[in-house]
Structure formats: C-alpha cells, structure tokens
Amino acid sequence: MMTTSGMLIVAEHNGGNLNQSTARCVTCATSIAGARIDVLVLGHECSTVAAQAAALFGVHRVLTVDRPENAAPLAAVLAPQVAELAAGYGYILGPSTTFGKDLMPRVAALLGVGQISDLMAIVGPRAFQRPVYAGNVIVTVEVPEGLKIVATVRTASFKPTPDGGTAEITQARVDAALPSHTSFVELRAGGGGARPDLQTARIVFSGGRGVGSEGNFALLYALADRLGVAVGASRAAVDAGFVPNDMQIGQTGKIIAPDLYIAFGISGAIQHLTGIKDAGLIVAVNKDAEAPIFQVADVGLVADLFQIIPELEKKLG
Amino acid sequence: MVCLKRVVDYNVRIRVKDDGSGVVTDGVKMSINPFDEIALEEALRIREAGQPVEVIAVSIGPDDCQQQLRTGLAMGADRAILLETDTEVEPLAAARALLKLVEREQPDLVLMGKQAIDDDNNQTGQMLAALWNRPQATFASRLEIADGRATVTREVDDGLEVISIELPAVVTADLRLNEPRYVKLPDIMKAKKKPLERQNLAALGTDMTPRLRLSKYEAPLPRQKGRMVANVDELVSALRDKGFFN
Numbered sequence: 001m002m003t004t005s006g007m008l009i010v011a012e013h014n015g016g017n018l019n020q021s022t023a024r025c026v027t028c029a030t031s032i033a034g035a036r037i038d039v040l041v042l043g044h045e046c047s048t049v050a051a052q053a054a055a056l057f058g059v060h061r062v063l064t065v066d067r068p069e070n071a072a073p074l075a076a077v078l079a080p081q082v083a084e085l086a087a088g089y090g091y092i093l094g095p096s097t098t099f100g101k102d103l104m105p106r107v108a109a110l111l112g113v114g115q116i117s118d119l120m121a122i123v124g125p126r127a128f129q130r131p132v133y134a135g136n137v138i139v140t141v142e143v144p145e146g147l148k149i150v151a152t153v154r155t156a157s158f159k160p161t162p163d164g165g166t167a168e169i170t171q172a173r174v175d176a177a178l179p180s181h182t183s184f185v186e187l188r189a190g191g192g193g194a195r196p197d198l199q200t201a202r203i204v205f206s207g208g209r210g211v212g213s214e215g216n217f218a219l220l221y222a223l224a225d226r227l228g229v230a231v232g233a234s235r236a237a238v239d240a241g242f243v244p245n246d247m248q249i250g251q252t253g254k255i256i257a258p259d260l261y262i263a264f265g266i267s268g269a270i271q272h273l274t275g276i277k278d279a280g281l282i283v284a285v286n287k288d289a290e291a292p293i294f295q296v297a298d299v300g301l302v303a304d305l306f307q308i309i310p311e312l313e314k315k316l317g
Numbered sequence: 318m319v320c321l322k323r324v325v326d327y328n329v330r331i332r333v334k335d336d337g338s339g340v341v342t343d344g345v346k347m348s349i350n351p352f353d354e355i356a357l358e359e360a361l362r363i364r365e366a367g368q369p370v371e372v373i374a375v376s377i378g379p380d381d382c383q384q385q386l387r388t389g390l391a392m393g394a395d396r397a398i399l400l401e402t403d404t405e406v407e408p409l410a411a412a413r414a415l416l417k418l419v420e421r422e423q424p425d426l427v428l429m430g431k432q433a434i435d436d437d438n439n440q441t442g443q444m445l446a447a448l449w450n451r452p453q454a455t456f457a458s459r460l461e462i463a464d465g466r467a468t469v470t471r472e473v474d475d476g477l478e479v480i481s482i483e484l485p486a487v488v489t490a491d492l493r494l495n496e497p498r499y500v501k502l503p504d505i506m507k508a509k510k511k512p513l514e515r516q517n518l519a520a521l522g523t524d525m526t527p528r529l530r531l532s533k534y535e536a537p538l539p540r541q542k543g544r545m546v547a548n549v550d551e552l553v554s555a556l557r558d559k560g561f562f563n
Contacts, residue, residue: 014475074480075443076452098473102455105408105443114409114528117438131537132436136331137340140533147528181483182452185468190476199474203561227562235492245458245472245493251437252492254474260561277540281559283552298543299555311549316562 005035007091008063010082010107011053012099015043015071018052020200021095021153023160026058028153029093030161033125036060040085040172042078044071054167063172072184073099079106080176086111086148093119096152096255097199108150116141116151118255130154134251135274155199156257156278190246195221198247201230204258204279206249207242208234208272210265210286210305214242219309220264226317232256234266250275264305268293318373318422319357319394320415320429320441322350323385327434337533349385352430354392356490358497359460360428361393368462370425371395375418377411379403383513390508391500397511402518406525412444413523419449424485426467431456431489442489452482458493 007029012019022039029037039053041064054062063085069077082103086092092107094100096118108115120138121129126149127142143149198204207220217237224231232249233242249256251271257278264285266272273296276282284297287304294300301308325331326346333340349357360372374389374397376382386397400414419427432439439455446453454460458477459470462484471478472491519525546552557563 075455076446079447098456098471101439102443102453105438105440106447106453108440109409109412109444109447112409114407115438115440116529117440127532132534133325133331133340134434134437135537137333138535138537139531140535142530142532143528144530179450179452181486183481185479185481187473187475188477188479239492244476245491246474246476252432260556260559273540277537281556281561282540282543283556285552294545295542296540299552300543300545301548301552302545303548308549308552312553315549315553316556 005033005090006088007032007035007037007093008086008089009037009039010092010094010100010103011039011041011049012095012097013041013043013046013049015046016048018049019095019097019099020160021097021100021155022053023056024155024158025093025095025153026056026161027158028119028122029091030058031122031158032091035090038063038089039167040065040082042070042081044068050169054169055163055165056167057161057164059165059167062167062169064169065172065174069178073103074182074184075103075106076182077178078103079110080178081174082107083110084174084176085172089148091149091151093151093153096154100152104150104152111148111150113148113150114143116143116149118154119151120154120157131251131274134271135277136270154255156255190244195224196228196230198230198232198249198254199256201258203227203229203260204232204256205229205262205264206232206234206266207237207264208266209236209240211237211242217242219306223309223313226313230258234272235269263293263297264309266293267291268296318375318419318424318427319353319360319389320427321353321357321374321376321385321389322430322433323347323376323378323382324350324433324435327351333534333536337535339534347381347384349388350430350433352432352434352490352492354497355492355494356428356430357389357392357394358495359490360426362495363462373398373422373424375415376400377402377406377414377518386513387508388500390511390513391504392498393504395511397513399513399515400518400521401515404525405527406518407527407529408438408440409444409528410523410525411441412448414518414521415441415445416448417521417523419445426484427487429489431491442487446487449487452486453489454480454482454486455489456491457488458491460488460494
C-alpha cells in the first residue's frame, strides 16, 4: 500500500531514451526523506525508457501509461493522468526543464495546490530553497502539513543518481478523460547538431555578444568540435540572432552544471551567471577587464577571443 | 485578454531587506513584467493584422497597478481591468481570479508572459489553462491564428516545437515572440480616457488561501573570484592542472 509520503517523479524522455533530468530528480527525492520513490513514464511504445528508469538507483517502482495519446509530451494531455496517479503520493516531482515547467503547474492546479519552481536545496521535508529575481535572491518556501508537495527540480543542483536499481515495472491504469484540443505538429531540432547535449556535457564552451556574428560562431564550433565539447550561448547572442534559442544558458534558458565552463565574449549578466553557478570550473575570456564575469570566474583571461580561440585550437587540439 | 503583472523594473539592482522578509521595493521603479509586455504586443499585432478583436489588459495587485495598466492602454489595449488587493497573490490564486474574468469576458485567447521576473514562477498561465480546461502553449516564439485554431512555435530544450491548439486557449510569451513598441506621448494622453475598471479581488469570492509560506529571503552565496592569467599558455596549464584536456 502506498503511503502519503511516497514520492512520484514524472519522467522526461523522447520516446526512446530517458532524459538525464529524471536521474537528477531521483537524487533530489532521495535527499528529501526516506520515502518510497516511484517513477512515472507516460509515453507510447516506451518500454526502453521504462527499463532505463527501473535501472536508476533508489527507484522502488516504475509506473507506465503506454497509449498513443502520450506519444508527444503535451502538458494538457499528460496533466490529468499525472493528477490522477498522484492520489497516493505526498510529493510529485518533475524536472525544471521546459518539459517539467510546462507540465507540473498544470498538475498542481488540478490538485489544487501550489508549486515550488526550481527547487534547488532541501531545508527540511517540507521546506526548500529556490531562486527568485533571476537568481539575485534565494527564498525559503515551506509547504503546510496536509498539502501535497508539487515541485520542479532545478536539475543542475542535483547529480544524477547512478544506475544499479532493480525496480519493478507495472502498467498503471488511468481513467481520466484526455482532451483532443491540443495536437503535436513537429519538433525542429536545434543548433547543437551532433555536438554533446548542453545539459549533460562535461565540458561546455559558450559565446556571447562579443563573438560578434553568426559567422564568427563558426570559430567556436570548430574549436568545440575538435575537442568534443558542447556549445552554448548567452541571451545576448541568442537575441542578436547569432545562434538558435535552444543554446541559451541562463535563468530563462538552460541551467547547466558542467565540470568545465569556458565563456568567450560573455559579459556575465546576473541571469546568465545563475545558469552556470553550479559549474565545477568557470573560465572567462573577455577583452573587457571590467566584465562582471571575472568576478565569478575561477580563471580569467583579458584578451581578444579572436586571437585566443585559434591559439587554443593549436595548443589543445 | 492580456495579463500584466507589476514588477520591480528589470534594471533595478535587487536588495534583500535586512530582516529577510522580502526584497526592497520602497522607492524602486516598477514596470510591466517584460514578458507580459511581449504578450500585449502580440495581441495588438493580431488586432492590427485585421482580426476584429478587442484587447483587454488585466492586472492583479495594489491600486498602483493602475500605472502599468495605463501603460498597457497607451500601448494600444482597448480597456483595462484591475483586480485590487494588497496581499500577496500566489499563482494558483491568480489563476482562479483570472478564470472568473475569463468566464465573464469570454476571450478567444488569453496571453501572458511565460514568467514574471520577480518570483520567476512560470506557473500562472498553465494553472489558468488547467482550471479552464483549455489548451496551453507555453514559451511561444511564434503565433499564427486561423480558423479557430492557433499554431504555436514553442522554445523548448530540444529546439522548436510546433503545436496546434483549439481556441480559446492560453498562450505564454517567450522573449523572441516580438519586440514591444515604445509608447508615444499622444498615446499616453489618449490612454487617460480609456476605461479602467477596478474591482476588489476579495469580492470575486475565489479561494485565495496561500498554499505556500515564503519564510526567508537571502542573497545567494557569492562564488569566489578566482585568479587572472596573462596568456593562453597560462590558461592551458591552468586547465591541465585541473585535469582537463590532458
């Protein structure tokens, strides 16, 4: 029998593979309390994903709802199913990615509770910290007894749980009526191409307004491809049209925590720094010695990136 | 219907109050949440493209929110509604109040920013869509309306997702949906004559009970400033010392 303190994690996946954000949510859940952790996989023909979820260390059980309507991750379709299956759980968690941000508030509203966005640290079983004002302020949020806790987990704040689990996989039954008012049309892949995924890469190079143009980003891509690292960008570079939106790192883009982050021509607005503050080593190259990014960089170099990138390519490649 | 939240202007340097009860807002410049401004701009462009629609700007908050609604009217909204309250309004409570207005006004489309730049919650649009039992399209960077449906391009982690939704629906604006217009002086004068309805939020009778308690505000721990290197050779050896690119 499920207890009310049990935890349900909504898995993020693309139909074939589990997104690493789910393993990070499991780590968050294990840090909250000694409650049982179940993972919910909503999808279609998603047995590979369910098996990957079952292999995560710390997971007790994987629930799957396999139906054609779940082939694309449409919040309006998934939310009633999550809300129905949430009945036996005290905590319902999802990743603070665009998938989770779209879905979880809809779930919370159906359950009549608030949602904690971007849960970044655990103060107690019902108290958590999250960033507000673009990361300029950290607020502690407490949830009164008796209310379900619905949250999106700031993935960069938690390491992925390792494999090693042997959870059972069960088909869950859902009676909720699903709407037909929303349909998936297409997903156009972003700018990363064959490069490592920004949110899981060990090393990320990133360019800002200082890179100057879409054409100049080729320099950074060449260096990154030579070294096999991921490429991101600041909001300024995305707004200027140098790179596609999915490369944006920062409070309103992707929040990342690579082992090494090298920023080229990025001044370091607070909303950008919020997106990288959990990186292991931050390196900044900028010709402006006054750039705020030097206040947080572990290693800084005041120089013209157009000289530095070719030199780095020679010396590291 | 477009929802405009009054927030601390994005250029203001945020300071936490000494007692940790919130952030300093006395004497601080307040503005329309920038994402909401984009949402309003989109509504105005839909009207200017020839759709015979009325654009209603809505806000929830203290009496001072009239300033932001007047700015919205100056941008081009036809009329405005303020749901007045002096207490904090959580996203779920805001969604419940907005639902009341939606039931009264019967809009074809509700637009708002994907998040407010103060609490960064990113919840109200999704919650309203859930309570209304209608479609939602969050993180919109392109919106096309035809034959009672909207085709929305959404900025998601994997790239750009396109979905088709039946109207009425809730759409939340991302940064790249458009660039809001500047307000001109004659428009500000004209906006003074446009209708602005004020209603007491409590009189709506919606459930406003807080679900969360925000107990302590604090500045984040600063990351320590590191060291500067003089050239690429020093940079490369710093990286290799840390175990990278060996």
